[in-house]
Amino acid sequence: MTAGERLRRYLNLINLSTLVGLAVAKAAGCSLQPGPRGLLVAQGYTWPVPKASAFTLGNVVLLRPTAAHLAANSVLMGHEARHSTQYACCLGLPFLPLYGVAALWSLLRTGDLASRNIFERWAGLREGGYCERPVRRRRTKN
Incomplete structure (x- = not known):
């Protein structure tokens, strides 16, 4: 682990986001293992929520049973690591409502939750398996 990764791990522990991730994993009956x-x-x-194949809470990446193979996907894990860094930068759990607002903005602008979501863009749309959708044109009154 790099110094930055150790710092992120520490920050996400003290901001409680990793502890929430561990609690959700335990409550959902997930098996835990060290990742990259x-x-x-x-x-x-x-x-049922969220519907994504993979999502991050602090330093915990939760994978659906059909997505277990994604743990070995270094590109996707890099995307999820950037989300983990976003938790640290947002002081932990405030990331969740901020992400929600960004997803809503993206949905309104493009019809897609990720395309204009600043957090997904910073984490890498393609690395996360997303396609960039064009911004919808505003209708003008004539």
């Missing part, structure tokens, strides 16, 4: 870049991988997430 100081992340923890929780496999077997089956709750």
Whole structure:
């Protein structure tokens, strides 16, 4: 682990986001294992929300049973590591409502939750498996 990854791990522990990730993983019956870049991988997430194959809470990456192979995908894990860094930069759990607002903005602008979501863009749209959708044109009154 790099010094930055160790710092991120520490910050996400003290800001409680990793502890929330561990609690969700335990409650969902996930198995935990060490992952790359100081992340923890929780496999077997089956709750209905969010619908994503993989998502991050602090330093915990939760994977659905059908997405267990993604733990070995270094590109996706890099994307999830950037989300983990975003938790640290947002002081932990405030990341969640901020992400929600960004997703809503993206949905309004493009019809897609990720295309104009600043957090997904900073984490890398393509690395996260997203396609960039064009911004919808505003209708003008004549």
